[in-house]
Amino acid sequence: MSSGSPTSGVGRIIAGRYLLLNPLGSGGMGHVWLAHDERLDCAVALKEIVFRDAVEADHEREARVARARAEARHAAGLRGHPHVVTVHDVLEHEGLPWIVMEYVADAVDLRDLVDSRGPLAPAECARIGLAVLDALTAGHQRGVMHRDVKPANILLAPDRAGSPYGRVLLTDYGISVQPDAGETRYTLASVLVGTSGYLAPERATGGAPTPAADLFSLGCTLYHAVEGMGAFERESHLAEVTAVVMEEPRPAVRAGALGPVLQALLAKDPGQRWSAAEAEAALSRIVTPQAEPYVRTQTDLGSQPPWAGVQVPPPGPPPNGHRPRTEGEPPFVLPPPPPQGGRRRRERSHALRAVLACGLGLLLALGGVWYAMADRSSDGGGGQQGSRQPYGETVGLTKPLRDGDCVIADWPGSERFRGTPRLRLDPTCGTALDGQVMAFVTTSSADEARRAGAAGCEERTREIRDRLADVRSQAVVPTDGGFAAAGRRTACLVLGGNGPVYGPIGTHRRxxxxxxxxxxxxxxxxxxxxxxxxxxxxxxxxxxxxxxxxxxxxxxxxxxxxxxxxxxxxxxxxxxxxxxxxxxxxxxxxxxxxxxxxxxxxxxxxxxxxxxxxxxxxxxxx
Structure with a gap:
């Protein structure tokens, strides 16, 4: 039977509980509807199978119904992943399956976003790429290839911090397959499975679906996002498929730091293509360009007050777990430069020494003036107090937080997460533990930390929070005076939402x-x-x-x-x-x-x- 036009079903009730409100979009498998679950009183998205005519229904019904069930099964296997649209159920209505999915409010797909706003910045594309890569990797670990990664299948939605495109979700596992599971592939022999212009060359020539093929499609998707057009965009689908197999992608002109990543993901030979781990490392460096914590310039050194050591982020947790730093442990400082050979010192010109001496004298003079004029009050926002208490007097810590530090949080009132908590380190990470430092957000200034720290922490801790039952994110933002002492970083805590977490969490567990x-x-x-x-x-x-x-x-x-x-x-x-x-x-x-x-x-x-x-x-x- 025919399901009708995408607008003819408004007001229908599916399976006795889902009221169709309005269409959200259409694709090769059918229509997606916004619906109201009358039993749970909440919004959901329903995917409806659509047949163009009765003849098609007779010939393709079994295959397309099976594909719908496969989509539900594959996506349900990734339920709970922070970057995959959740599938709640698959049901039968009037002989056809409907897939009940999470409704992502205020979402826009990446294709429409680029169409309306124009190409995105390389760092924004890299952030989106990291999220999609995380979703693909989770599927690949289960043996599920997506096979249709493209801008239209990536949703961007507001996150809990209010960032309008902070949440990134991969959707539409409708043609995914588990190559090693022995399951039937529900496709027609004469039809390419995927989207022309985003297919990997080996898939376009009949090869098996592999993780490398999904990564090629991800590269095409990121190219579209940063350049505003497809890497192999042509006037016809056949021309696009031919270009994927035979031609190199158009040279990227807007990609900047993303350019080498695109080149590596779009390699024709899957054996030469980057792995997921290599792509993740490169994209992470673009998202957080200050990830090399030990790089400091002489300008940075000269801008510090005379009493402040140069703080840098810690080198990461030791193998096999977390070693919390005690209050008495000195902060990390920039190591001195290696000694130079005597011959090289002798070869320095007198003119160069004079210039350096003048420059050093000027820096010392400016430093003295700065020291004399600086506000050294005890308000926690500047001067000596800011150095002694990087996050201010209210938080109370005298040392910068490090990855994996366990904390006990005392809130100013009776309600958790209202106001700024006073923090104490718990070196034992014991059962009274309220939470743990799980990430950092590096910024260029204390003002930027105040503006972007909380939203950055929401994003950086999203994966671990989605894996736990009852936790929340809390940003610990440095003050103006404590910004350098805090390593220019906002510390991201994951705290129990309603009580203690009773021990280490995430990767800090042994x-x-x-x-x-x-x-x-x-x-x-x-x-x-x-x-x-x-x-x-x-x-x-x-x-x-x-x-x-x-x-x-x-x-x-x-x-x-x-x-x-x-x-x-x-x-x-x-x-x-x-x-x-x-x-x-x-x-x-x-x-x-x-x-x-x-x-x-x-x-x-x-x-x-x-x-x-x-x-x-x-x-x-x-």
Whole structure:
């Protein structure tokens, strides 16, 4: 049967609960609708299968229905990823499937954004590229190739900090495939799978889908974003496919630092193309150009007050975990330049020495004037106090924060996240821990840090926050006087949303460590279960008993003892393992509860997957 035009369905109710409000867009698979879920009273997006005519329906119905189910299965396997549009359900209505997806409010796709605003800046393209690359890598780790990466399949939406395009989401897994899964490929032999101008050369000539092919398409997408047109854009689809296979991309004229990345991703030979790790490293350097923390110029040194050491960011956490810096530990300082050979010193001209001496004298004189005139009050915003307390008197810390530092936060009132907390370091990272430093935002000035620090921290900590059940981001912004002492960086904390996090989080946890509370369990964690009260974090590459899939919440009136009997059922209903690719005949839902979420009133439960027979799971099952 025909589904009609994209506007004829307004007001229809699908599967007894989804009221169609208005069309959001159309594609090769059908129409996407904004709908109201009358059962949960929320907005969702529905993808509708559309057949152009009855003849097509007779010949293609089975293949296209199967493709819709495959899209739902593949995308559901990535549920919870911060850069993938979540698929909630696939349902049948009047004999055809509909896919229920997350509705991303105020979203615009990258193609429309470039059409309306013009080409984007290289750094903005690199930020978008990092997010899409993260989504693709998550799919590739599950064996799922996207096969249709293009600007129209990348959504940009406001993030929680209000940045209008801060959230980046990859959508439309409608033609994705798992090459090693033995599944049927629902395509016509005479039709290229993908979009001309964005297909990798090896795919255009009939090769198998691979991660490298998705990376080529990502390169084409970033080229379009920064140049305003396709790298292989031609007058016809056939000409575009021919150009992809036979011709080099148009020389980029606006790409700047992004140019080498585009060149490496658009290599014709997939063996010569950059890997995901290489692309991620290069894009990260563009997004954060001051990532080389030890680079300092003599101008920077001369601009410091006489009492301030030159602060630089720490070199990163030591292997196998976090070593917090104690209050007595000296800050990092720029190492002195290496000594020069005697012959080279003798060869310096008298004129050069005179120029240097004059310059040094001038710098010292200016420094003396600056010192005499500087405001050395104790307000935490300048002078000696700013140097002693980089984040101000309210925060109270006397040393700059470092990656992985564990903190206890005392809020000025009774409500968390209202106002500026006073922070104390917890060198033990113990069970009273409120949160941890998970990222930094480097800026050129203290004023820029105040303007952009919070939004930057939201973006930098998004991935870890989306993996945990109940956390929030908090930016610790340096003062004017403490900006240099803080290493020119805003520290990004991840704090428990309603209470402590009970120990290290994210990559600062050690394999083999036990969980003091479910607050530190995160999506995709693999667990070695000793008893029903003792679970240890282990590598997912080896043998394990359970894997964390997500979280659900129980009603406020459910007690902790009741939760321990009801949580498995709740997880099977709300986070079914089948949605993540686990065979329901082999696997079942599990759950973990702890006192913490009941003390703070959140009542969240950690949902896992385990074998029905109680056996262990192996690395290739996760």
């Amino acid at each position: 394999l083999g460590s036990g969980f003091a509370d479910t607050a530190t369990m995160q999506r995709r964690d693999c667990l070695d279960v000793r008893t029903n009260r003792d679970a240890r974090l282990v590598s997912c590459e080896g043998s394990h008993d359970e894997q964390v899939l997500g979280f659900t919440r129980l009603d406020p009136d459910v007690t902790l003892s009741e939760a321990r009997t009801e949580s498995d059922t709740a997880c099977a209903r709300d986070v079914p393992p089948g949605d993540y690719g686990f065979d329901p005949s082999v696997y079942t839902a599990g759950s973990w509860t702890s006192a913490g979420p009941w003390k703070n009133g959140t009542h969240f439960v950690v949902c896992t997957v385990r074998r029905q027979n109680g056996g262990t799971m192996e690395g290739d099952e996760s």
